[in-house]
Amino acid sequence: MTSFNLLLLPGDGIGTEIMAEVKRVIDWFGARGVASFEYEHDLVGGSAYDAHGKAVSEATMAKALAADAVIFGAVGGPKWDGVPYDVRPEAALLRLRKDLALFANLRPAICYPALADASSLKRELVEGLDILIVRELTGGVYFGEPKEIVTLENGQKRAVDTQLYTSPEIERIARVAFDLARARNKRVASAEKRNVMKSGVLWNQIVTRVGKEEYADVALEHVLADNCAMQLVRRPKQYDVIVTDNLFGDILSDVAAMLTGSLGMLPSASLGAPDATTGRRKALYEPVHGSAPDIAGKGIANPIAMIASFGMALRYSFGLVAEADLLDRAIAGVLAKGLRTADIATAGTTPCGTTAMGDAIIAELDILST
Amino acid sequence: MTSFNLLLLPGDGIGTEIMAEVKRVIDWFGARGVASFEYEHDLVGGSAYDAHGKAVSEATMAKALAADAVIFGAVGGPKWDGVPYDVRPEAALLRLRKDLALFANLRPAICYPALADASSLKRELVEGLDILIVRELTGGVYFGEPKEIVTLENGQKRAVDTQLYTSPEIERIARVAFDLARARNKRVASAEKRNVMKSGVLWNQIVTRVGKEEYADVALEHVLADNCAMQLVRRPKQYDVIVTDNLFGDILSDVAAMLTGSLGMLPSASLGAPDATTGRRKALYEPVHGSAPDIAGKGIANPIAMIASFGMALRYSFGLVAEADLLDRAIAGVLAKGLRTADIATAGTTPCGTTAMGDAIIAELDILST
Numbered sequence A, B: 001m002t003s004f005n006l007l008l009l010p011g012d013g014i015g016t017e018i019m020a021e022v023k024r025v026i027d028w029f030g031a032r033g034v035a036s037f038e039y040e041h042d043l044v045g046g047s048a049y050d051a052h053g054k055a056v057s058e059a060t061m062a063k064a065l066a067a068d069a070v071i072f073g074a075v076g077g078p079k080w081d082g083v084p085y086d087v088r089p090e091a092a093l094l095r096l097r098k099d100l101a102l103f104a105n106l107r108p109a110i111c112y113p114a115l116a117d118a119s120s121l122k123r124e125l126v127e128g129l130d131i132l133i134v135r136e137l138t139g140g141v142y143f144g145e146p147k148e149i150v151t152l153e154n155g156q157k158r159a160v161d162t163q164l165y166t167s168p169e170i171e172r173i174a175r176v177a178f179d180l181a182r183a184r185n186k187r188v189a190s191a192e193k194r195n196v197m198k199s200g201v202l203w204n205q206i207v208t209r210v211g212k213e214e215y216a217d218v219a220l221e222h223v224l225a226d227n228c229a230m231q232l233v234r235r236p237k238q239y240d241v242i243v244t245d246n247l248f249g250d251i252l253s254d255v256a257a258m259l260t261g262s263l264g265m266l267p268s269a270s271l272g273a274p275d276a277t278t279g280r281r282k283a284l285y286e287p288v289h290g291s292a293p294d295i296a297g298k299g300i301a302n303p304i305a306m307i308a309s310f311g312m313a314l315r316y317s318f319g320l321v322a323e324a325d326l327l328d329r330a331i332a333g334v335l336a337k338g339l340r341t342a343d344i345a346t347a348g349t350t351p352c353g354t355t356a357m358g359d360a361i362i363a364e365l366d367i368l369s370t
């Protein structure tokens, strides 16, 4: 039986509570014998700072580099507002992304039919929405040099950021997107500003070439990034996979997330290059939501985005597609039955707690798998 | 009586037809004696290319520079697909923007109650929407240097665009936004990425300082640009004026436009520095929609965005605020009475033509002003 090695980093705030539910789901899949999941815990974020004076210790980093997948909760909270900038809780995530070289950020926008009314869009436009935004995460204008503010001789200031992409950076993110589309509806939309940006011209050329030479079975369209934002608002279901750069992906993934009407329900994955020995890509999975310190410790946090993040690990790190589908169906199932944590409760529904939601998902897994 | 000097540039496609309706509206206001409007026509775009071999002649440019406001229709069409790049129809608009130094692009997103159902958002979220996006139009990553694609020694390519803003560029666009907010609901939201971009840090600092020192009566909030895109989808009516850079404005103005459900209804303005003699800002007004060559000459084009663009000229170039309000009310009035051109017709409504829509707006102006 294949064995997978997970590092669980619950983090701060509600991280611990929602990770507890993930563990039950991991154990459920382990007990079914689909694979052997070995996992260990470690501190990250504010809790790691309290213990070690750093947002992530070197020992934890070594474990993350050795793991088949890192399952990350959420970090931060008012308790650590005053800590030095380079050891603030959020620094842990940046360090993990950097050292694991996680260049591909996968942001699914899924609208569960049971929650479609929570969207600001009309139900028919978002019900059943299932698109995947693939954002380049380690290049572009957030990282390019020069990046500075200088004071000119006349006292004026001048700020510069540099949007920079090389052909290999674009090739590797394009391949991730095409590979993902192959396992979905075989359609990729590449969003760029080729009309006004040289990086958009190169992006367009490289994605076109990779598509033609290596993925002739996947349909590719190009869309101007601003038009893509409009189209997401107008008719989001027209898309399958959208691949885009760091800056545009930052915006488009948030627009897509907001369409679903339930930001607290969305998982994400960040993938790196394949490991030299296992061939598996370095990977970190985390919910899109934060550590919600205001409701931490109350047992009312919604564990679905965290559990769905483990679902992405099943699909993208472990190749357990049927199991990932099963977990997604179990989540949709409990929602269809009316179960709601406080964050997604509407009039006429009684909110349940974190553990009760976990219980229900486990029960639904039992039902769906017999 | 104050005299204003307009240059009308109908352009190509439906430009001529919709500009004809604008002329009737100008004449209506002239006949009422609110001001003396002098206007002349000229060619621009493909029609100018056909006549002079250039998208805009030097004589036309001289008139544009001397005018109190340029009213621009739309340019382009398949007829000119093969003309050289630097004399293509769109080059006229770029030349006008550059020579008139139109650094402030005003994009109102207005949702007429009568058309709210055309939005992909739920009616209650967009009905009565009235926000104004102020986009910096001549700086930022679309123009900064270096801007190039180079081939490296190893054969790889490297593309660079440069996001660059100076403090005076940010000051002047901030002042435009604060001035506009003062005549509206006195609220400005500045959208930037101060968390990851140095240009965002400088933008934040300068807008904050201008607001504090010169516009203490206007409420200022800062919002991360990606969050702003989300908020526009979630609850757009929370905003009054949004000020942002060229790139973010390109995206946010399109998202905001799409919320209204009727892209063909939206006007825009581009403003430059105040003229040395008149004190009036250089200004160009144009509909957001294009030249629609497919329906040109059929008398079915919707003239509302073009007429509303003249309404913006009344408001922003001529200071005729009551008259601008009157024209806006007249447009809303004919829509409320059910009048629809083909582009906005729904089941149960009979589409009218371009001239009939102009007739109705003139008639409504008569009714509202007596």
Ligand SMILES: [Mg+2]
Pocket (backbone or CB within 6 Å): A249, A250, A251, A254, B226, B227
């Ligand atoms: Mg974002």
Ligand SMILES: [Mg+2]
Pocket (backbone or CB within 6 Å): A226, A227, B249, B250, B251, B254
């Ligand atoms: Mg745009």
